[in-house]
Amino acid sequence: MFIKRCSAAARAVSLLAILGCTGCGAADRKSALKERSADARTGPSKVVLGYYPSWKRAEFDPSMIRWENLTHINHAFTKPDAEGNLVVPPDYLDPGLVAAAHARGVKVDMSMGGWGNCDGFAPTAADPVKRERLFGQILDFCKTNGYDGVDIDWEFVSGPDQREDFTIFIKELSARLKAQSPPLLLTAAVPSDGEHGQWIAYEDLLTDLDFVCFMTYDYHGEWTDHAGHNAPLYSCEGDPCGSVDATFQYALMRKIPPARIVLGIPFYGRSFEAAGLYKKASGYGSYGYAETIALEDAGWRYNWDFCAQAPYLRSPDGGTILCYDDMRSVYRKCRYVLDKGAAGVIIWEITEDSVNGAPHLLAVIGAAFGAR
DSSP, X not given: OEEEOOOHHHHHHHTHHHHTOTTOOHHHHHHHHHHHHHTXXXXXXXXXXXXXXXXXXXXXXXXXXXXXXXXXXXXXXXXXXXXXXXXXXXXXXXXXXXXXXXHTTOEEEEEEEOTTOOTTHHHHHTOHHHHHHHHHHHHHHHHHHTOOEEEEEOTTOOHHHXXXXXXXXXXXXXXXXXXXXXXXXXEEEEOSSHHHHTTSXXXXXXXXXXXXXXXXXXXXXTTSSBXXXXXXXXXXXXXXXXOHHHHHHHHHHTTXXXXXXXXXXXXXXXXXXXXXXXXXXXXXXXXXXXXXXXXXXXXXXXXXXXXXXXXXXXXXXXXXXXXOOOHHHHHHHHHHHHHHTOOEEEEEOTTTTEETTEESHHHHHHHXXXXX
């Protein structure tokens, strides 16, 4: 089931048919990706919604974004405070980002919340006066700064009271956004599992949310007592922690139409000190995709899990495994989206797959969905 594969460069060459450069070497691969970007005329046929963190601007300027592979940018993050005020970080506003996206036909959404930024949601959602205050400030912000919509990333809605408040919050916000000319988008980043998902009344929100964006990653990490894939396409070995496929089936069970379902692709991986997959773990870590390439070049051994349809690396001393997504696994996920008729993918986040200035994973996504 788990086998060592060829080098990172050789595997990339095997995927260059997707990118339009069969038989190229490493230097030509970078050139092919650039040429594909320069020659782009048509965007992806599916939703490709990439998160762009405002705090990464200094190291990853918007000029580095390969717009031809995207349909939407979620600009992360603003947040609500406990009184229903919109809190915009000092380094958040970036007119150049919005202008560059619009010039390439890419929509930009203001993303609210994110891990550690959600304390203000519950008190605001529970109070009609605070909700109205926040909605007015959201609309003013979007109109003033040219945003095309709003993404709500409340991590996590919990309990029956918040379930009801979240429903009211989304419905009222949707009504305000849809009343604009042109209407503004509303999306929600939602948990991948039923434990948290039970507190979201999806059946009541299907006309209010343009897309339901499942965060299909972080299935394993420091919160699990065993090692496992960060974002497996399929569950294996009786592992109870879930997979992309399990989340998609859960979404269907909750009566969400495939055309509204957006599935997550992480541009990062998670490491574990463990004897193997699904074994007791400690010593957790996190790595961006570009960092995993450097580790492999430094002697970490590549393995492919045919069951999960995901790769992992093992350290030279055998004591650490790193579970992540590479070009091969990302392509399999894109094929899954196409085969299932899902709306598309979200990406956390688009700055982490740049290798020598060229995006590896984002280029695969764009190519799989027909961008050129």
